[in-house]
Amino acid sequence: MTRPRPGLNRRHFALALPSALLTAGCAAPRRGTGHPGDPIVLTLLTHYSSGVLKTALQEPVDEWNATHDRVKVRARAVECTDLLTTVMVRQAAGQGADIIQPYCLWTGQLVRAGVLRPAPPEHAAQIRRGYSTAAVGAASYGGRVYGYPTEAQTYALYYNARLLRAAGIDRPPRTWPELTEAAERTTRRDRYGNTLVQGFGLSLYDDSTTVGQTLALLSAAGGTFVAADGRSTAIDSPAGQAVFELEHRLVSRGASAPGVNVYQAFPAGQVAMVIGAGWWTGSLKPLMGAGYREVGVAPVPVPEAGRKPATLGTGFLLGVNAASRFPREAWEFLRWLNAERTGARGVTRMSALQVSVGSLTGRADDMRALLGRGGDRNLRPFLDALAYAVPEPNMPGAQQAKSLLRANIEALWTGQQSVGEALRSTRRQVDREVSRLW
Numbered sequence: 001m002t003r004p005r006p007g008l009n010r011r012h013f014a015l016a017l018p019s020a021l022l023t024a025g026c027a028a029p030r031r032g033t034g035h036p037g038d039p040i041v042l043t044l045l046t047h048y049s050s051g052v053l054k055t056a057l058q059e060p061v062d063e064w065n066a067t068h069d070r071v072k073v074r075a076r077a078v079e080c081t082d083l084l085t086t087v088m089v090r091q092a093a094g095q096g097a098d099i100i101q102p103y104c105l106w107t108g109q110l111v112r113a114g115v116l117r118p119a120p121p122e123h124a125a126q127i128r129r130g131y132s133t134a135a136v137g138a139a140s141y142g143g144r145v146y147g148y149p150t151e152a153q154t155y156a157l158y159y160n161a162r163l164l165r166a167a168g169i170d171r172p173p174r175t176w177p178e179l180t181e182a183a184e185r186t187t188r189r190d191r192y193g194n195t196l197v198q199g200f201g202l203s204l205y206d207d208s209t210t211v212g213q214t215l216a217l218l219s220a221a222g223g224t225f226v227a228a229d230g231r232s233t234a235i236d237s238p239a240g241q242a243v244f245e246l247e248h249r250l251v252s253r254g255a256s257a258p259g260v261n262v263y264q265a266f267p268a269g270q271v272a273m274v275i276g277a278g279w280w281t282g283s284l285k286p287l288m289g290a291g292y293r294e295v296g297v298a299p300v301p302v303p304e305a306g307r308k309p310a311t312l313g314t315g316f317l318l319g320v321n322a323a324s325r326f327p328r329e330a331w332e333f334l335r336w337l338n339a340e341r342t343g344a345r346g347v348t349r350m351s352a353l354q355v356s357v358g359s360l361t362g363r364a365d366d367m368r369a370l371l372g373r374g375g376d377r378n379l380r381p382f383l384d385a386l387a388y389a390v391p392e393p394n395m396p397g398a399q400q401a402k403s404l405l406r407a408n409i410e411a412l413w414t415g416q417q418s419v420g421e422a423l424r425s426t427r428r429q430v431d432r433e434v435s436r437l438w
Contacts, residue, residue, distance in 0.1 A: 282358020
């Protein structure tokens with residue numbers, strides 16, 4: 001998977017499975033019987049379909065296969081936008097992979113559909129001990145852990161220090177008033193009124209730049225998207241209203257131009273600040289070259305000084321299919337990959353894998369060991385955020401609820417709805433969606 005990651009920055013449900021997958025990609029994988037001389041073959045379905053991620057995952061798979069005779073692992077991959085549909089279609093056809101790597105947002109849906117198997121007690125205990133609270137929460141549903149967290153993505157404020165300096169700003173904003181002022185001061189237009197530099201990067205491009213950014217600000221304001229019981233939205237709280245008002249204000253004052261693709265504009269020096277997930281650092285370095293020196297990362301600004309920091313946490317997990325014939329062997333492979341410590345630094349294979357591609361896991365101790373020796377300085381704020389991140393809601397219907405929220409955010413940013421209308425519309429639509437699943 002190349003950077004920016006296809007699917008990772010477009011984490012929305014692919015509504016139709018490509019015909020090629022239905023006709024060719026869903027052939028049942030060959031599996032061993034477990035009899036002497038015929039090793040068990042575990043299939044692993046992932047979204048690491050190309051580039052450095054595919055290579056990075058294949059290395060530990062090859063290591064396992066070279067050192068284990070009785071159990072072998074075969075990795076299969078599809079694009080992230082096809083992953084949920086592929087999992088569901090293959091499961092319905094009785095061809096599900098033994099191990100799957102879903103987006104944590106889908107956990108509730110996959111549990112309700114009978115796809116994910118709860119982690120055995122010894123694995124669940126190991127996960128709870130070894131990972132941050134946000135990572136464990138993202139990989140859990142209904143109080144039960146369903147897999148080992150792999151990627152742990154937190155959101156923070158990316159900024160271009162050169163653009164801030166040019167506007168007379170010597171540090172990134174810490175509060176929303178400072179954010180608004182910095183966004184307005186760094187915005188530049190040509191004599192025809194065309195935006196040359198967007199102060200704050202609100203962008204309609206994908207889920208991460210619309211919903212992810214909005215939920216990070218909502219967390220910073222002490223709000224939540226969904227009520228604790230998962231049966232209704234809480235977006236129209238005072239915190240939700242404050243976030244929508246902030247975004248509306250930035251757009252109406254011209255400090256944000258939602259039609260701009262921030263994944264292109266920020267590396268080109270055309271966006272001063274944007275809230276994004278930690279995986280983006282791995283894309284920015286090769287895109288910007290020497291210009292990456294001017295990129296900094298800071299915590300998501302809070303509404304006013306003195307507030308405790310908070311942000312959004314998302315991620316992926318590796319779990320075992322409820323239909324797998326070899327769950328014990330599958331969990332042992334996942335323990336080996338995600339919990340067994342190896343190498344001179346004594347970190348897990350998954351942690352080393354993620355850092356090698358510019359990402360993080362939810363194992364803060366591993367991350368500190370790996371980043372403590374010349375790692376990218378811009379990953380550290382995302383690591384710090386593991387301690388205070390709020391996991392993305394993952395109840396049944398979470399993906400559709402997120403899509404509905406995105407549609408209303410876009411309507412707000414493009415002037416089709418007022419703040420009040422967007423909040424009311426989101427509540428009506430999301431409540432209808434999540435309540436029908438209970």
